[in-house]
């Protein structure tokens with residue numbers, strides 16, 4: 001097949017401290033790629049790794065040549081930013097589609113053929129990998145992510161179920177994503193928000209062979225709150241609901257206190273005051289917390305800093 005007829009597809013691999021996994025990841029993915037009809041290029045985005053990921057990449061470049069490119073971010077900006085750095089690079093290269101997957105082989109390369117098939121033959125603009133939870137995922141993580149997706153779907157009105165960042169995106173979607181101005185990015189949410197004809201393919205989450213997951217419970221919690229608030233302002237309604245509840249409680253207490261007063265009694269006790277002060281404090285702090293999150297999001301967006309900085313490329 002001639003060069004011009006082959007469709008170009010970039011495989012974007014965000015990598016943070018993946019020196020051990022990188023070589024085997026590239027090998028295993030290469031083995032699963034269809035031989036005819038496509039021209040594949042790997043784009044590995046080194047997200048400010050502290051280990052020898054970049055040096056490993058330079059070594060691998062010798063055997064992969066043109067089919068391997070690297071982008072080194074100046075520090076660890078997080079997976080979302082690393083993916084966007086790859087997407088932006090692919091867009092500049094004018095490719096027909098991109099595939100985004102983890103560089104630790106937890107996204108099985110065996111799914112790639114069917115992703116490409118559905119994109120190329122059925123004209124789906126987004127083919128997304130949906131996780132089938134398996135024994136390799138911790139119970140805590142499964143419960144936590146199911147909870148996150150149900151809250152997220154209710155609040156944002158986007159249907160996300162067990163989605164992953166394992167996706168194939170057509171060039172029109174890549175273009176849309178690249179044109180979004182916001183800094184607080186949630187890739188899974190954004191690719192659903194964009195729309196277009198999409199389909200899901202289920203895959204089993206594989207066991208991690210090398211290294212460790214970069215997520216702790218608190219980083220996941222922070223990530224979830226960040227994603228929900230960057231997609232919807234509905235949590236602000238909670239503050240209003242809380243205020244309404246507090247108003248009703250206050251009215252009840254005022255009427256009851258006055259009633260007792262005119263009958264010649266006084267409201268009993270220290271405990272009532274203590275409970276009231278606690279409820280008031282809790283409501284005020286909780287509301288301030290929610291508003292604070294939105295103010296900080298605004299602050300970040302207004303500053304308009306870039307999502308990532310590139311230190312080096314190969």
Ligand code: UDP
Nearest residue numbers: 014015016047078079082102103104213214
């Ligand atoms: N990753 C990244 N930057 C980060 C954290 C993770 O680029 O700050 C990459 C990581 O190298 C891997 C992918 O994102 O390729 C998924 O990360 P991880 O395996 O830690 O997450 P999990 O699979 O446990 O959800």
Ligand code: MG
Nearest residue numbers: 102104106208
């Ligand atoms: Mg992983």
